[in-house]
Amino acid sequence: MSPDIRTVTPSDLPDWVRAMRTAFLQPPAPSKQEIETRAAHFVPDRSQGAFDAGRCVATFRSFAQRLTVPGGAQVDVNAISNVTVAPTHRRRGLLSRMMAADLRAAQERGDVAATLISAEYPIYGRYGFGPATSTTEWEVETARSGLDRRGAGPADGGRVDLADAAEVRRLGPALHEEFRARQPGAIDRNELWWQQYTGEVPRGGRPWAEPFFAVYRSPDGTVEGLLTYTSDETWEAKLPQHTLSVTDLLAVSPTAERALWRYLLSVDLAARIRTGLRAPDDILPLLLPEPRAARIVTHADFLWVRPLDVPRLLAARTYATAGSLVLEVADPAGPAGGRFLLEAGPDGAACAPTTRSADLALGAGELGSVCLGDEAVSRLVALGRVAEERPGAAARADSLLRTPRRPWCPDSF
Numbered sequence: 001m002s003p004d005i006r007t008v009t010p011s012d013l014p015d016w017v018r019a020m021r022t023a024f025l026q027p028p029a030p031s032k033q034e035i036e037t038r039a040a041h042f043v044p045d046r047s048q049g050a051f052d053a054g055r056c057v058a059t060f061r062s063f064a065q066r067l068t069v070p071g072g073a074q075v076d077v078n079a080i081s082n083v084t085v086a087p088t089h090r091r092r093g094l095l096s097r098m099m100a101a102d103l104r105a106a107q108e109r110g111d112v113a114a115t116l117i118s119a120e121y122p123i124y125g126r127y128g129f130g131p132a133t134s135t136t137e138w139e140v141e142t143a144r145s146g147l148d149r150r151g152a153g154p155a156d157g158g159r160v161d162l163a164d165a166a167e168v169r170r171l172g173p174a175l176h177e178e179f180r181a182r183q184p185g186a187i188d189r190n191e192l193w194w195q196q197y198t199g200e201v202p203r204g205g206r207p208w209a210e211p212f213f214a215v216y217r218s219p220d221g222t223v224e225g226l227l228t229y230t231s232d233e234t235w236e237a238k239l240p241q242h243t244l245s246v247t248d249l250l251a252v253s254p255t256a257e258r259a260l261w262r263y264l265l266s267v268d269l270a271a272r273i274r275t276g277l278r279a280p281d282d283i284l285p286l287l288l289p290e291p292r293a294a295r296i297v298t299h300a301d302f303l304w305v306r307p308l309d310v311p312r313l314l315a316a317r318t319y320a321t322a323g324s325l326v327l328e329v330a331d332p333a334g335p336a337g338g339r340f341l342l343e344a345g346p347d348g349a350a351c352a353p354t355t356r357s358a359d360l361a362l363g364a365g366e367l368g369s370v371c372l373g374d375e376a377v378s379r380l381v382a383l384g385r386v387a388e389e390r391p392g393a394a395a396r397a398d399s400l401l402r403t404p405r406r407p408w409c410p411d412s413f
């Protein structure tokens, strides 16, 4: 008999979390604390489970999220997470069934798109998702960076101060609100995010270890940046070989961004900096007199977007230039299909169904990849994944859609 899929209740959580941890190859037994936290933040009707002979064998959860689009508007999206199917029940269509139910509910709720961070690249394209932002991690050999490591402090008279978790808890949320209004691809961080980040609430049952926090203040005392990092403790033949690892670096001004990187690169005992997952066009490499000292260790897709309401998704953002485009979107199993006229400009846009002939024909996943401006339409045309129905349409689309700095999502979920 095929497993029964249903929405879960708080009383299912111990079994549900155990199933999820097992499929993610984590120690299966959840801590009491993890169950309590999940129960306290449980959203009715947004978690599914598949049950077979009384045991949970698949998990799926979605939650409300706000996604920043180019121009700074935030749209309501359906964020998907905790997707697992037990190794004993894989490849029988359980994920497909849970995904179909969740996307249907998201569409009925009026979410403009669904989002997720994919554990493996090949899983979600079939459901109309496309990679919409990417990420890069660098490792910097500090001694080869060419930077003056005396660390004279910010040139503009601003300052970098160390902070503790309580201070970060106070000033972090407002700084992040300012940051995400400027950063296409960024998502909101809720109360629980900050509680877990600052150790008030344990995350996933793991004990919290206090990281180092540093804050950049402009000359008038305004907080414009926050850096969080950890260090290992490595000595080789009496030489310090520590690696500093960035957990988060948020800045709302170029001065703050430069000052925090410079601060980090001047910390004594650090032989190496691991940047964590940054925007692919982060300033870091070019901040170094020797950019080659920053070696790329990861470059990959990050946030995936699945359009649900094409007119609202495309009308929410602004565009680099003024122009129009007719898109024929194919979405056999979903709500994004149709032909749409986009009339776009730097101050806003309108998008509505049309009977005009199409400039470009593309699938929902390809629209997901280009909607924030990261992927180039011309590249997808070269790959044979977007059809250019009118000569020059791909270049026209790119001049409209692409953004000066690349969209970036700093947060996993």
Ligand SMILES: CC(=O)SCCNC(=O)CCNC(=O)[C@H](O)C(C)(C)COP(=O)(O)OP(=O)(O)OC[C@H]1O[C@@H](n2cnc3c(N)ncnc32)[C@H](O)[C@@H]1OP(=O)(O)O
Binding pocket: 023, 024, 080, 081, 082, 083, 084, 085, 086, 089, 090, 091, 092, 093, 094, 095, 096, 097, 116, 117, 118, 119, 120, 122, 123, 126
């Ligand atoms: C947003 C997140 O939470 S990402 C986390 C995803 N979870 C994990 O990586 C944990 C380990 N993996 C799993 O739990 C499962 O393998 C899942 C959830 C990825 C897939 O669940 P399943 O129930 O096996 O998927 P389902 O049977 O519905 O597969 C549908 C199709 O996707 C394909 N597919 C599913 N997973 C994968 C994969 N990892 N790689 C390649 N193809 C895949 C299947 O082959 C199938 O293709 P078909 O229709 O052509 O036959």
